Amino acid sequence: MTRHLKNDSEIFEVLKLETGRLQTNLELIASENFVSPAVLEAAGSILTNKYAEGYPGKRYYGGCEFVDMAEELARTRLKAIYNAEYVNVQPHSGSQANMAVFMTLLKPGDNFLGLSLAHGGHLTHGSLVNFSGQLYKPTGYTLNKETGLLDYDQIQTLANQGKPKLIIAGGSAYSRDWDYKRLREIADSVGAFLLCDMAHPAGLIAKGLLNSPLGYCHFVTSTTHKTLRGPRGGVILMGKDFENPFGITTPKGDRLKMMSELLDSAVMPGIQGGPLMHIIMAKAVAFGEVLQDSFGVYTKRVVANSRRLAASLTTLGYNIVSGGTDNHLMLIDLSNKNVTGKQAEIALGEAGITVNKNMVPYDSRSPFVTSGIRIGTPAVTTRGMNEGEMEAIAGFINDAIVNYTDSAKLSSVKSAVALFCKSFPLYADYLG
Ligand SMILES: Cc1ncc(COP(=O)(O)O)c(C=O)c1O
Numbered sequence: 001m002t003r004h005l006k007n008d009s010e011i012f013e014v015l016k017l018e019t020g021r022l023q024t025n026l027e028l029i030a031s032e033n034f035v036s037p038a039v040l041e042a043a044g045s046i047l048t049n050k051y052a053e054g055y056p057g058k059r060y061y062g063g064c065e066f067v068d069m070a071e072e073l074a075r076t077r078l079k080a081i082y083n084a085e086y087v088n089v090q091p092h093s094g095s096q097a098n099m100a101v102f103m104t105l106l107k108p109g110d111n112f113l114g115l116s117l118a119h120g121g122h123l124t125h126g127s128l129v130n131f132s133g134q135l136y137k138p139t140g141y142t143l144n145k146e147t148g149l150l151d152y153d154q155i156q157t158l159a160n161q162g163k164p165k166l167i168i169a170g171g172s173a174y175s176r177d178w179d180y181k182r183l184r185e186i187a188d189s190v191g192a193f194l195l196c197d198m199a200h201p202a203g204l205i206a207k208g209l210l211n212s213p214l215g216y217c218h219f220v221t222s223t224t225h226k227t228l229r230g231p232r233g234g235v236i237l238m239g240k241d242f243e244n245p246f247g248i249t250t251p252k253g254d255r256l257k258m259m260s261e262l263l264d265s266a267v268m269p270g271i272q273g274g275p276l277m278h279i280i281m282a283k284a285v286a287f288g289e290v291l292q293d294s295f296g297v298y299t300k301r302v303v304a305n306s307r308r309l310a311a312s313l314t315t316l317g318y319n320i321v322s323g324g325t326d327n328h329l330m331l332i333d334l335s336n337k338n339v340t341g342k343q344a345e346i347a348l349g350e351a352g353i354t355v356n357k358n359m360v361p362y363d364s365r366s367p368f369v370t371s372g373i374r375i376g377t378p379a380v381t382t383r384g385m386n387e388g389e390m391e392a393i394a395g396f397i398n399d400a401i402v403n404y405t406d407s408a409k410l411s412s413v414k415s416a417v418a419l420f421c422k423s424f425p426l427y428a429d430y431l432g
Contacts, residue, residue, distance in 0.1 A: 001044060002431055016431060023426050024418040025352045026393060027383075030329035030376025031172070031200065033229045034383065034426060035282075036289060042282035043231045050277045055090075055264060070281040077287035081206045082214050084237040086260045089283055090267050090275040091234030094199045094223035098124040099131060100236060100266040101219050104259075105166055105193050108135045112166035113158055113192075115150075116140025119361045120173035120331070122197065139164065143174075143361040148322035150174070152182050159190045169213065170197035173358055173374050175310075175325035180216035195219045199234075201327050203227030203378070207296040209303055210327060214239030219263075227302065227328055227378050229295075230286025231279045236263055301386060302328045305377040308387040312394030321360055321372070329376035333360045339404055341370030347404035348373070352417035353396060383424040392420060 005012050022034070035043070047067055053060040056068040056075075074089040091097035106112065114125030114132075119142045123130040126138025139162050144151045159167065167187050169178050180196060187194040196213035202222040204210045213220050220237040224230035238259065268275065289295055303326070310320045310330045321331040334344055341357030348355050359365070360372035380393070396417055403409035 001041065019427060019431055024421050025354055026396070026417055026421065027379035028353060028355045028375040028377070028393075030356075030374050030378070031223075031226045032376075033226060033378045035225075035229060035231060035286065039229075039231055039282050039285050039289070042285045043278055045278050045281060047278040047281050048276075051274045052277050053268060053274050055268075067277045067280075070277060070284055071275075074280050074284035074287060077284060077291060078235060078237070081287060081290050082212065082220075082237055082239070084214060084220075084239055085256055086236075086238040086263070088236040088263055088267055089233075089280055090272065091221075091236060092272060092276060092279075093232065094122075094197070094221065094234040095124050095130075096267070096271055097221040097223075097234030097236050098122075098195075098197060099271050100263060101195055101221060102132060102136065102166075103266040103270050104262045105195075105219075106136055109137060110165045111137040111139065111162050112168065113139050113141055113155065113162065113164045114168035115171045115174070116142050118359050118363060118367075119143045120171040121168075122170075122172045122199070125168050125171070125197070143322075145362055148361055149176060150178070152179060152186070155183070156186045156189070159186050159192065163190050164192050166193045166195060168195050168197060169217065170199065172200060173329065173331050174200075175306075175320070175327055175330045176322055177210050177326045178213070180211055180213045184216040193218045195221065197221045199223040200226055200329065203229060203290065203295070204299050204303060204327055206290050207299040209299055212239075224283050224286060227299070228286060228290060229298075229378070229382065230290075231282035233276070233279050233283055235283070236267070238263075298381065302377050302381045304387055305381050305385065305390050306330065308390040309375070309377060309394055312391050313397065316394060316398045318398075328378050329374060331358055331360060331372055331374050333372050334401070335360075335371050337401060339401055340365060341372050342368065343404050344373050344401050347410055348397065348400045350407065350410040351396065351400035351413035352421075353393075353400060353413075380424075383421075383426055385424055389420075389424075396420075 050067050051061045052064045052067050056071050075087050078087045115121030117127045124132045126133050141155045169183050194217045196217040199222050201210050222235050225232045306325045306328050310325045319333040345357040355373045355375050357370040358372045358374035359370045363371050365371050399413045
């Protein structure tokens with residue numbers, strides 16, 4: 001796949017270095033994964049050439065008959081995965097999927113509720129440096145200080161007080177499942193729409209390992225590149241129980257059609273131009289993989305690995321926020337280890353372990369320093385690692401954190417990590 005890039009030595013060098021980094025490091029960033037060779041081929045395919053503004057059968061450009069087939073496959077497969085009635089596979093990213101829903105439902109200045117960024121929410125759930133906090137009025141709900149869990153009573157209270165037009169479920173650093181039924185009751189009690197941004201656990205939800213938001217939330221958004229293990233991108237879905245947005249009394253089929261049209265036009269022409277047809281084809285390939293039984297085996301391993309890693313780190317004296325995990329990630333509060341999230345991220349990086357610093361609930365440090373790190377198992381599980389390897393990884397993490405100022409020790413952990421990774425080949429033929 002990279003044979004022509006060899007002619008551009010500067011670019012080929014980048015590719016060589018990045019391939020080497022992936023092969024010799026432990027990738028524990030919870031939002032990353034390694035796509036299959038088939039997804040990679042589709043993402044690098046000739047469909048990158050095509051302009052196809054519009055939707056299948058209704059394009060603004062000629063010559064779209066075959067890219068239409070790719071988009072229809074992506075849609076059909078995504079619908080089958082989640083039993084959805086409507087999907088849009090064009091958002092270039094998760095942020096754009098969320099923006100399209102905001103544009104459809106809210107007017108500038110309207111208020112909404114989302115999980116606070118400092119408690120594990122995403123930028124697009126109301127951060128003041130993001131469109132969501134600049135154009136609209138967010139209120140952040142928070143995690144319980146003692147348990148590190150969502151506090152549904154607090155969400156109800158905030159909803160009663162602020163009468164938000166929209167409530168957002170989902171986050172980027174929450175290691176437990178969500179009670180969508182309860183959230184729907186809260187939303188209904190104040191006449192709000194309910195959106196679930198399932199970007200992180202989408203792959204686990206796809207295989208029934210976590211609650212599905214589709215039956216309860218009016219709208220669902222996701223990225224396609226985290227636990228779903230597809231190319232970078234976003235999607236929007238509506239589920240089977242879709243009912244009565246805007247208080248419209250037309251028959252259900254008509255309401256769905258109307259909302260579909262509003263969402264589609266919010267994506268294009270609202271916030272995007274031409275869709276990335278090569279990425280849409282890669283999404284179709286990834287969705288085809290998700291539909292297979294082997295993806296169920298994979299997702300079960302992701303969760304088992306995450307649980308085992310959390311348990312091993314707990315044994316080594318680490319505090320996992322909420323005491324553990326139900327999904328693919330965990331948040332480690334390093335306050336008792338006398339090291340900041342930033343220091344830990346740097347030390348782990350030097351030891352060949354990639355993580356990100358992350359605020360913990362009620363953190364006294366800034367987002368640039370933080371008291372925690374977030375780690376996840378989707379990528380190492382794709383590499384073939386199992387629960388036994390999680391014990392070893394916990395040991396590497398501990399060695400790096402305990403010795404975070406000792407560069408000789410960090411470099412010896414790096415060598416041990418590289419040797420360990422050798423048994424789990426990754427993209428072995430990629431540069432061939
Ligand atoms: C919950 C959640 N929503 C949305 C996004 C945004 O995705 P993207 O980076 O594709 O814009 C992320 C990314 O990390 C996320 O965690």
